[in-house]
């Protein structure tokens with residue numbers, strides 16, 4: 001049964017409070033779902049019973065994005081899917097430091113509004129969808145931020161407010177043919193750029209990480225953001241929100257950035273250590289910059305893998321010690337794995353047509369053996385394989 005603004009209001013009432021708390025503490029799993037609903041329907045109308053159960057189940061799922069605070073928040077399934085994870089929203093909200101107000105254009109369940117309000121800003125939370133506005137309001141109340149979050153129903157492309165700074169997180173057009181194109185957004189990037197020129201000079205826009213470099217306007221800054229090694233979004237920044245025009249990779253939770261400055265690095269065969277740059281570094285086009293920063297080289301002109309003779313721990317890459325390497329040869333690989341009594345924990349690939357999982361099944365495996373990764377790639381244009389050992393600080 002779909003959630004409605006009225007149900008969101010009821011979920012915050014004294015009547016719903018005790019059952020919601022109990023269900024949040026122990027949300028029913030699939031097996032207990034029907035019996036829980038049947039029990040609740042003896043006391044509540046079926047839309048209310050279903051809103052209680054859905055909220056408890058979504059709170060559990062939302063823990064991944066919102067941590068402990070999820071157990072006090074309100075969600076619909078779609079708004080949770082679209083919401084910015086709290087640590088990413090907190091990072092993007094930092095750009096608004098020193099401002100006293102901003103608009104959140106397309107606020108959804110309010111994740112970005114809340115992060116801005118936590119920084120002390122007053123936030124005009126704008127959305128066309130009444131359910132999104134009800135969720136934003138409920139979440140602001142639940143987190144004691146209602147005094148600074150002001151939801152309004154409006155079309156963000158026709159601003160009737162005068163706030164020069166804003167964050168925009170457009171929705172995705174589900175029927176678009178090219179889902180990863182800025183025109184597949186609602187509102188589209190072109191509409192948001194028009195808004196930036198006419199009315200909101202200091203604008204941040206959240207976009208999909210597949211944003212092509214040529215779509216970055218000249219005076220803007222583009223920031224690719226990853227969280228725990230997973231690429232989350234690209235943000236475009238304008239006006240006073242720009243730190244430095246150009247492209248940059250930011251990795252969270254470390255909260256450090258690397259700029260792409262178009263440097264060049266040597267290409268040669270791997271040395272003692274193998275570096276896999278974070279996806280934000282790769283998408284921002286900052287792989288060579290990482291190599292220069294750490295004194296590394298590329299192992300192929302077209303592949304984003306790096307190598308070096310030393311291990312420099314870095315938040316911008318995962319690193320393995322290279323135990324052995326060879327031109328692609330399955331028999332050689334199995335001989336070496338057997339000699340090492342190795343257990344292949346992962347097959348990684350870049351620049352190789354081979355499917356990792358079926359390939360892994362063809363490899364020698366010692367059940368409790370030494371954990372290694374096998375990397376299928378190209379080295380100076382030749383198909384190549386590396387055996388790598390995961391590194392721990394104690395092993396240096």
Ligand SMILES: C[S@@+](CC[C@H](N)C(=O)[O-])C[C@H]1O[C@@H](n2cnc3c(N)ncnc32)[C@H](O)[C@@H]1O
Nearest residue numbers: 083084106108109110111127128155156169171
């Ligand atoms: C991706 S969601 C925002 C998620 C939000 N940042 C969060 O973290 O919870 C996009 C939102 O934009 C809203 N939206 C799309 N077009 C809009 C428009 N023209 N005016 C106002 N809101 C719009 C949608 O209703 C949706 O709630």
